[in-house]
Amino acid sequence: MLQINNAEVIYSDVILVLKGVSAQVPDGRIVALLGANGAGKTTTLKAISGVLRTELGEVTDGSVELDGKPIHRMDPEEIVRLGIVQVMEGRRLFEHLTVEENLLVGAYMRKDAAGIGQDLAKTYGYFPRLSDLRRRTSGYLSGGERQMLVMGRSLMARPRIMLLDEPSMGLSPLLVKEIFRVVRAINDEENVAILLVEQNARIALSISEHGYVMENGRIVLDGPSERLRENEDIKEFYLGLSDKGRRKSYREVKHYKRRKRWLA
């Protein structure tokens, strides 16, 4: 179980980004983290994966714990070895390496050659498209193929917990569906827990069991996903539905009419 306890994150000693965030990701579950741009979702993921420290950020208060042991002072490569892998936003690849080499880098810290071979086959099973492209220089892949490759690469680490940052960004609805089918399969079959950061609240809440909503560096709302889906504020601000449950007409949009209840 991954646990974030009242974590406060400061960049460059002055910029307060997370103001006490608490959340948990139980083993083998999918948890969604929602919020507008700049709310602190990605920073939360970076605080977990340790990448924060390479960007002059620091967890200054609270803690990030895996099975009760604090991990927020560790280097990113140590955290990967514990089984927590971040799929960073922006689909970053080693662009001059081939598709297969990218996948093998994902298994870099593993020593079991046989297991790596199996996982390579498994990854190609989840993403048949990558199998066709295995010798291709990865810098020339399309957006969807890149998304498959970054997910495949993190799968190669045989993770316990995958931190997935905006997998649907900029992809066609069909491809988004496909990507999330695989996310669910990874969770089901590999028993990988997933912390999912998404702008697409509808799909994130349909796939996850628990959800957190962030705003301004704080968690403002959380609960089981089916309850969040029914929450009036979520409907209004994240799913684009009015309280009557029909699609909102943009002619009637008046932001001051409804106040987010959690601000009260």
Next chain:
Amino acid sequence: MTEFLQLLVIGLLEGGLYAMVAVAMVLVYKSTHVVSLAHGQFMGFGALAFWFVLVQLKMPIVVALVLALCFAAAVGWAVERFAMRPLIGQPLFAAFLTTFATFLMMDGLFQLILKGESASFAAYLPLGSISVAGKPLPTTQLASFGASLLLFAGLAVFFRFTKVGLGMRATAEDHQLAQSTGITVRSIFSYIWMLSTVVATFAGIALANVSDIYFTLPYMGIKGLIVALVGGLDSLPGALLAGLLLGVLENVSAGYLDPIVGGGVKEVAAYVLLLLVLLIRPYGLLGLVRIERI
């Protein structure tokens, strides 16, 4: 025509040595983005270590080679650990200057050891010459050239097929991403410095094999830097190409122009080439052009 052929062959042989020096610098730049000025000294000290074991201790050549390369790796490890690692996260210019400081310190040490004399191990190696296009070529030069080709092949295999090689290539592209996939970037840096000092030592021995160890040997590092810049600071094939190109250009231009202008063309040729390449292709002949999908 035979004269041209002779100049060409000599140029290629010399160019192979330049390429080796350049490769050592390219290795460091590619992974750590530090331009190293210290590599000339790594060559000098490597050659010196080889000479010490071979000539002073009268050990067999294989032992001398192995010990010299081990010594080189130790130097590389120490430089990375004590000079470069504290500067991680600092401006690259600081690291660049630190390599210069390393060069100066080692230069003083080098002259202290050598005391203005020259050291030679040519006499301990099988000598002789074979004739190419009617001109005799010393076997030492051929051996050095062969060694440099072997080294290139070895490096290519290393980067292509080994795990650490893959880790180095990944690190060269994106430090943060490499770290987040579980690569310990610091130890990759350490390996890279060790590998590059080993390559530099290899180059130093090959060079000293042709022209003895003298206090000017470390300054061949400047030639290496020029070659690295011409080939593209982050390109290994570029270093090979530019090394051979420079070797040929120096010898051919000197062969034809020296009688006209009265000598010295060889000293200038490298800088003319560098200037031209930087004007036309600032990132070098084969320098990495970032992949950008449009």
